[in-house]
Each structure stands twice: as structure tokens, then as C-alpha cells.
Amino acid sequence: MLTVKVLGTGCPNCKKLEAAAREALEQSGIQAELIKVTDMVDIMAYDILSTPGLVLNEKVVSSGRIPSPQEIAGWLTEAASAN
Amino acid sequence: MDLFAPLQWLADLVSYSLLGLAPDSYLGAALNFFIYDSLKIGLLLVAINLLMAVVRYYLPLEKARDILTRPRWQGVNYLVAALLGVVTPFCSCSSIPLFIGFLSAGIPLGITFTFLISSPLVNEASLYLFPALFGFKVTLLYNLIGIVVAILGGLLIQSLGVERFVRTELLTFRSRKDVEGEHGSAPPLRQLLAYFWQDAMTITRQVFPYVLLGVGLGAVIHGFVPASLAERFLSSREWWAVPLATLLGVPFYANSVGVIPVMEALVGKGVPLGTGLAFMTAIVTLSLPEMLILKKVMRWQLLALFIAVTTVGIMLIGYGLNALTTRMP
Numbered sequence: 001m002l003t004v005k006v007l008g009t010g011c012p013n014c015k016k017l018e019a020a021a022r023e024a025l026e027q028s029g030i031q032a033e034l035i036k037v038t039d040m041v042d043i044m045a046y047d048i049l050s051t052p053g054l055v056l057n058e059k060v061v062s063s064g065r066i067p068s069p070q071e072i073a074g075w076l077t078e079a080a081s082a083n
Numbered sequence: 084m085d086l087f088a089p090l091q092w093l094a095d096l097v098s099y100s101l102l103g104l105a106p107d108s109y110l111g112a113a114l115n116f117f118i119y120d121s122l123k124i125g126l127l128l129v130a131i132n133l134l135m136a137v138v139r140y141y142l143p144l145e146k147a148r149d150i151l152t153r154p155r156w157q158g159v160n161y162l163v164a165a166l167l168g169v170v171t172p173f174c175s176c177s178s179i180p181l182f183i184g185f186l187s188a189g190i191p192l193g194i195t196f197t198f199l200i201s202s203p204l205v206n207e208a209s210l211y212l213f214p215a216l217f218g219f220k221v222t223l224l225y226n227l228i229g230i231v232v233a234i235l236g237g238l239l240i241q242s243l244g245v246e247r248f249v250r251t252e253l254l255t256f257r258s259r260k261d262v263e264g265e266h267g268s269a270p271p272l273r274q275l276l277a278y279f280w281q282d283a284m285t286i287t288r289q290v291f292p293y294v295l296l297g298v299g300l301g302a303v304i305h306g307f308v309p310a311s312l313a314e315r316f317l318s319s320r321e322w323w324a325v326p327l328a329t330l331l332g333v334p335f336y337a338n339s340v341g342v343i344p345v346m347e348a349l350v351g352k353g354v355p356l357g358t359g360l361a362f363m364t365a366i367v368t369l370s371l372p373e374m375l376i377l378k379k380v381m382r383w384q385l386l387a388l389f390i391a392v393t394t395v396g397i398m399l400i401g402y403g404l405n406a407l408t409t410r411m412p
Contacts, residue, residue, distance in 0.1 A: 049147075050143070050144045050177035050180055
């Protein structure tokens with residue numbers, strides 16, 4: 001199953017990214033495990049320069065901005081079909 | 084040509100004609116200011132956020148880091164870092180990842196600080212809102228002094244060799260993982276435009292309540308605070324007016340756009356422009372939450388140095404602008 005991680009310390013942008021990710025999951029109907037990573041040290045392990053960040057199956061797909069649910073759904077589909 | 088004349092007309096219409104308030108009454112002046120300013124800033128906000136959405140998409144921080152790690156004479160990088168700080172949008176929540184990421188990539192401490200100083204100091208509000216609100220001369224002066232402060236601050240920090248105050252245990256110094264898939268296949272233009280609009284409006288919706296708050300406060304100052312009061316306490320040309328204004332800004336944090344109408348109103352009441360801008364800049368850049376965040380990656384000595392440099396820089400902006408604007412016709 002896909003793992004989707006939302007990297008963020010809890011600021012409003014991070015919550016928005018989580019909402020967008022959830023919407024993308026609903027829209028695409030793909031099964032995935034959504035994890036929120038809020039500890040700074042854990043976030044830094046992904047080498048992003050700006051929160052919020054989105055990680056799909058341990059691969060950073062976006063950082064520093066909030067992609068639209070459609071964009072996220074696209075990545076989800078790509079990742080799902082790559083399996 | 085006053086671009087916002089129609090807005091002023093609308094504000095006059097509502098407060099004076101429709102509601103019948105007298106232009107020189109407290110309530111009339113306050114309401115007029117409120118309508119005019121919230122509409123004006125609201126429109127500017129949407130335009131700016133659209134622009135920043137595009138910038139954020141094409142110039143993510145990763146690109147800024149790549150630009151700064153390319154081999155060139157390090158001295159140039161101070162200027163590049165300051166300019167990049169100007170152009171890239173900044174959220175205090177990015178402070179740590181940015182700080183660690185830059186240092187891990189091998190960017191010297193001083194240059195990282197130049198970026199950290201210029202990012203909040205010279206931002207989209209100071210670049211795009213100021214011309215509409217304070218004119219081009221002030222905008223140019225403010226941003227130039229801001230960039231110079233950032234460069235000098237970074238150079239100073241670099242020369243002091245305070246790397247030992249960075250909590251190096253948090254730096255990873257690993258090879259960068261590629262940020263894949265971010266712009267893997269460029270979305271079709273229409274989708275891209277829709278994304279920019281959505282991104283811009285999300286932020287506008289988030290910020291606008293604070294703008295209204297700021298305009299409300301500004302309107303109260305504009306309409307109700309007698310000029311004599313403001314003049315007596317804040318518009319003093321004593322040397323301590325600027326440092327006082329700077330320090331007053333520290334305990335407050337406000338959105339960089341929301342605080343502008345308050346500043347506008349104060350300046351309208353006779354507070355010198357430099358003093359007002361120092362106050363406003365201190366509110367935006369010296370924020371307690373960001374200091375607490377940064378404390379996790381640097382020891383207090385370095386943090387104190389950073390705060391000191393930024394504070395002195397802000398005061399320089401204040402004095403500089405006061406001195407230069409009084410010579411203007």
C-alpha cells in the first residue's frame with residue numbers, strides 16, 4: 001500500500017496540505033496510509049528546504065507549497081501504477 | 084494618475100453621501116479610511132499573491148540553494164543571497180529547514196544569514212505594495228537599505244567565525260536526495276493558471292482577515308486619535324524615536340500586509356516615515372515565534388547576534404529614511 005507523509009510542524013499551511021492530500025486520496029480512490037510527520041528532526045531527514053512537504057513512498061514530491069488535490073491525485077496515480 | 088481614485092470615490096459615496104456622515108467627523112473619517120484602504124489593499128493583495136504564486140512555482144528554495152552552491156567568487160554570493168531573499172517568499176516555518184538545508188549544502192554561514200535577513204525584511208509587500216502606498220522613492224530607499232543591511236549583516240557574522248554556535252548535530256551533510264516529481268511533467272497551461280489562481284486566493288483568504296483588522300485599527304487611529312497625541316509621543320525627532328519604535332515592534336507579530344494600514348494611519352498623523360517603517364519592519368521581522376524556532380538550531384549567542392544585526396539594520400532603515408525624506412521637496 002502507498003504511504004503518504006505530510007511533513008509539517010503544525011502551521012496552517014501544513015494543515016492545508018493534509019486536507020489537500022486527503023481530498024486527493026478521496027478523489028482518486030487510491031488506498032494509502034496517511035502519516036503526519038511533525039517532529040523537526042524527522043522532517044529534516046527528508047532534506048526539504050521549506051515546509052510543508054509531501055512524501056510519497058519515501059520520495060519527496062513537493063515542498064514549500066501546497067499543490068492542488070488534482071496535482072496530488074496525479075502523483076498518487078503515478079505511484080500506484082508504478083507498483 | 085491615481086489608480087485608486089475610483090475606490091476613494093466609492094468610499095466617499097458610502098460614508099458621506101449614503102450614510103450622511105460629515106467628512107471632518109471622527110466616524111466619517113474613520114469609515115472612509117476603512118472602506119478605501121481595505122478595498123485598495125484587498126485588490127493589491129490578490130494581484131501580489133498571484134505574482135508570488137508564479138514565483139513560488141518557478142523558484143522554489145531548492146533552486147535558490149542550487150544557485151548559491153554553484154562555484155563562483157564567494158563575495159558575489161552575498162549579493163545573490165540578498166537578492167534571492169528578496170524574490171523568494173518566506174514563511175517563518177521555513178526558517179529551520181532552510182537554515183539546515185543551506186548549511187548542509189555547504190553554503191557558508193554568513194551567506195545563509197544574508198538570505199535569512201533579507202527574506203523577511205524585503206518581501207513582496209515592500210516591493211509591490213510600497214509603490215502604491217508610499218511612492219517609488221521610499222520603496223527604492225527601503226529595499227536598497229534592506230539589501231545592504233542583509234549583505235553587511237551576513238559579512239559581519241561570517242567574519243566573526245561563530246560557526247561553533249550552530250548546533251551541528253542537526254546538520255546532516257548527506258548528499259541531497261533529488262526532489263523528484265515536483266515539476267515532472269508540466270501541467271497544461273490552463274491547469275497551471277487555475278493552480279496559480281487557487282494558490283493566490285488561498286493565501287489571500289488567509290491574510291485578508293488580518294488586513295481588515297489592520298485597516299480597522301488604522302481607521303481608528305486615522306479618525307479618532309487626535310494628531311496632537313500621536314505627534315507628542317511618536318513623531319518626536321529625538322534620536323530615541325527610531326530605536327523606541329523598533330523595540331515597540333518586537334512583542335507584536337503581524338502579517339506583513341496587515342500592519343501596513345496601521346503604519347499608513349500613523350504616518351498620516353505626523354509620525355515620520357522612517358520611524359513608522361522601523362516600527363512596521365520590527366513587527367514583521369523580529370517575531371518571537373521565529374526566534375523560538377531558530378533557537379533549536381543555533382545556540383543563544385548566535386541567535387542573539389542575528390537579532391542584534393537585524394535590529395540595528397532596522398534602526399538604520401529608520402534613521403536613513405527619516406534623514407532622506409526630510410530632504411525631499
